[in-house]
Structures are given as structure tokens and as C-alpha cells.
Amino acid sequence: MDISRELRHSFVSILSDSGIPIEAISRSAGHVNTEVTETVYRFQPRPVLMEGAEAMDGIFPAQDAT
Known part of the structure; x- marks a missing residue:
């Protein structure tokens, strides 16, 4: 997938x-x-993926970039 299509998918999904x-x-x-x-560009992350991402955030907390 090229970068412009990825950006379009992200744009539509975020909105x-x-x-x-x-x-x-x-x-x-x-x-x-x-x-x-609706059929090509809108993507809703599956709830299980979001749960996994949130768990990883807890395991690996953000660190200051300084």
C-alpha cells in the first residue's frame, strides 16, 4: 500500500x-x-486489538523523550 492510500485510510478512520x-x-x-x-477506506479497529494495545501501554509505559 502506498503512503497516500495509507494516509487516506487514516484520515477517514480518524474522522x-x-x-x-x-x-x-x-x-x-x-x-x-x-x-x-464506507467499503474501502473506513476502518474500525477491532476491540480486541485495542485491548491488546492498551495492555501493552501498561506493560511498556511511555518515557520522556528528554
């Missing part, structure tokens, strides 16, 4: 997770209708 209506996201992404936005 979707933030509660932005799919119609607005579709227009912002330059899609003619919401079908492509």
Missing part, C-alpha cells in the same frame, strides 16, 4: 471515530458518494 457524518467524510475525501468511503 469516523470522531463521530463525523460519513457524508462529510466522503466529500472531504473527494468521493462521489459514501459507498467507496
Whole structure:
């Protein structure tokens, strides 16, 4: 996957997770209708993946970059 497609996926997913209506996201992404936005670009992480990521955050706490 090229970087521009990855960025588009991230853009759509972040807006979707933030509660932005799919119609607005579709227009912002330059899609003619919401079908492509919903079926190709919108990605919702599975809850089990999020649980795993949160557990790893607890195991490996963030460190200051200083």
C-alpha cells in the first residue's frame, strides 16, 4: 500500500471515530458518494486489538523523550 492510500485510510478512520457524518467524510475525501468511503477506506479497529494495545501501554509505559 502506498503512503497516500495509507494516509487516506487514516484520515477517514480518524474522522469516523470522531463521530463525523460519513457524508462529510466522503466529500472531504473527494468521493462521489459514501459507498467507496464506507467499503474501502473506513476502518474500525477491532476491540480486541485495542485491548491488546492498551495492555501493552501498561506493560511498556511511555518515557520522556528528554
